[in-house]
Amino acid sequence: MFDSQELYQEIVMDHNRRPRNFGSMTDSTATSEGFNPLCGDQITLFLKVSEDIVEDISFEGVGCAISKSSASMMTEGVKGKSVEEALTVFEAFREMITAKSDGSKDSEILGDLEILKGVAQYPTRIKCATLSWHTLQAALQGTERDISTE
Amino acid sequence: MLDVQKIRNDFPILGREVNGHPLVYMDNAATTQKPRQVIQALVDYYENFNANVHRGVHTLSMEATDMYEDARKKVAKFINAGDPDTVIWTRNASESLNLVAYSWARENVESGENIVLTPMEHHSNLVPWQELTREKNAAIRYIPLDNEGVLDLSDIDSIIDDRTALVSVVHMSNALGTVNPIKKLCDLAHARGAKFLVDGAQSVPHMVVDVKEIDCDFMAFSGHKMMGPTGIGCLYAKKDVLEGMKPFLTGGEMVLEVSYEKASWADLPMKFEAGTPNIADAIALGVAVDYLEDIGMANIDEYERDLTGYALNKFIDVEEEGGKLFGPRNPDQRGGIISFDTPDIHPHDLGTLLDQMGIAVRTGHHCAMPLVRSLGVAATSRASFYVYNTKKEVDVLIEGILEAMRYFRDGVR
Structure with missing residues (x-):
């Protein structure tokens, strides 16, 4: 028997089984690659930014449930937002996942993503949750270098 | 039983x-747990014998030196090395492999030659050879695997050839568990005039490993994977090979005579052991060997x-x-x-x-x-x-x- 309440909640499992916005994009305006050498997780992120708005976003890759659900929820959380708003969500998420906040003050910004706050109790899994976000940040800021969590 | x-x-x-x-x-392939005897050996050393080795004329230093060198003898016997001077203390198997790459291969591998590995090598028996072959303009060749992860030796005569300087093979794969036919590969390497290195990190802790029987030129392994402490490992090499090698690190302990202009090297094994060694962990590894031999x-x-x-x-x-x-x-x-x-x-x-x-x-x-x-x-x-x-x-x-x-x-x- 195991206690998976904090980490593998139903929403996480659902995003893992059916990731949203999963697939490549032909008319993207920016792409970025993320890689976690510790576990081999890899993500390619596609962005379509027009007039400073994230019009569309999708991702491809392989990863654990935490990285996949985090990426999936991230795409839902930033789609339609301005670049600045997207970076604000990232900041709130990063604070929550590194246990600098419990997410409650940013509930509105975070939405479903708040469900991942349990990851903060698993230090070895934090990088799984943040991989897609660092990749997003790179794509938004137009940096071309590959992102590694190490 | x-x-x-x-x-x-x-x-x-x-x-x-x-x-x-x-x-x-x-x-356990990452690291093994330690029996009370090994943990106690560390405490006992620091509580009762702590001193630097090979230099003091006082009682503690002599006792510490005896314990430290006894541990080397135990490890030498454990792998049937014969002469304890052929066992060099390192930090771990990775350092042992790097020692061979720096001190032996840099002097002996030439442009156009090749080093033969398997696709199942740990990064520690892969990356040093990538660096070396790039520097020397030499090549790396891989013995292929079949679909069960077992070495396919059907084409081995064209892989290990007269231009092969070294064959370096893991005894037991840490990622697959495969145990490789080390003795056979060693004979093939020697028939072509190549040296043979065994990465014994996963085999030495788990089975009878006899370097004389294998006839390998080098063998690397780690103490912490065989119930010993972290931070202590070994390189075994044939004596004539070690004698022909340059030092790895230089400084204290490893010199015979030093002037302001130059230095000459100490005899084996100290030629390869610069600086104050990891005395406590070597002694505790000796106790781990006792424990394993006891079982x-x-x-x-x-x-x-x-x-x-x-x-x-x-x-x-x-x-x-x-x-x-x-x-x-x-x-x-x-x-x-x-x-x-x-x-x-x-x-x-x-x-x-x-x-x-x-x-x-x-x-x-x-x-x-x-x-x-x-x-x-x-x-x-x-x-x-x-x-x-x-x-x-x-x-x-x-x-x-x-x-x-x-x-x-x-x-x-």
Whole structure:
């Protein structure tokens, strides 16, 4: 028997089984690659930014449930937002996942993503949750270098 | 037959609980647990004998030197090296391999020559050769694998050839469990005039390893994978080979005579041991060797083979649910390492769920990234056994894997 309440909640499992916005994009305006050498997780992120708005976003890759659900929820959380708003969500998420906040003050910004706050109790899994976000940040800021969590 | 319960009682950590469950420690390919005797040896040394070695005329220094050199003799006997001077202390197997790359290969590998490896090498027996061959304009060749992860030797005569300077092969793969035909490969290397290196990190702790019988030129292994402390490892090499090699690090301990202009080197083994060595951990490794010899390496091998056979049989339950086993099916071709992939659940998630059940396994690429990629996965899960693991623990592992797989597939347990 195991206690998976904090980490593998139903929403996480659902995003893992059916990731949203999963697939490549032909008319993207920016792409970025993320890689976690510790576990081999890899993500390619596609962005379509027009007039400073994230019009569309999708991702491809392989990863654990935490990285996949985090990426999936991230795409839902930033789609339609301005670049600045997207970076604000990232900041709130990063604070929550590194246990600098419990997410409650940013509930509105975070939405479903708040469900991942349990990851903060698993230090070895934090990088799984943040991989897609660092990749997003790179794509938004137009940096071309590959992102590694190490 | 060995008494597993008696052995377990020597390991304080095996009595602890993890996440509310009795610890089931199956990450022995990464590092093994330490018996009380080894832990006590460290305490005893620091409480009663601590001094620097090889230089003091006072009692403590002489006692510490004797203990330190006795440990070398024990390790030399353990691998049947004969002369203890052929056992060089290092920090770990990685340092041993780097020592060979720097001190032997840099002087002996020439442009146009090749170094032969297998696709299942640990990064520590891969990256030093990549660096060296790039520098020397030499090549790396790989002996191919069949689809069970066993070396395919059908074309070996064209792989190991007259331009081969070194054949460097892992004895037991840490990622697949495969045990390679070391003796045969050593003979093939020597027939072509090449030197032969064995990475014994996973084999020396688990089976009878006799460097004289293999006739290898070099063998590298780590203390912490054989019940010893971290930070101490060994390089064995044939004496004439060591004598022909340049020092690795220079400074104190490793010199015979020093002037303001130059220095001459100490005799073996100190030529390769610059600076104050890791005295306490070397002594404790000697005690670990005593402990292993007391059980008997042949007994350990037999016990682990039986346990592995049992686990492979049990693993069929996982395979029936879609699980995939890597490495050879035949327990005679492998050691106690079960590396596998599970559908619907990523190794990292499996590792986290098993940890919640108190089971410690390794998940990832096991420092063998190109190999794991060639298996068509980004990572595998790996359970690795030692002589203190039991069939009951294997049952707990298999049940845990099945439970985690069901949870990820169906959302229920």
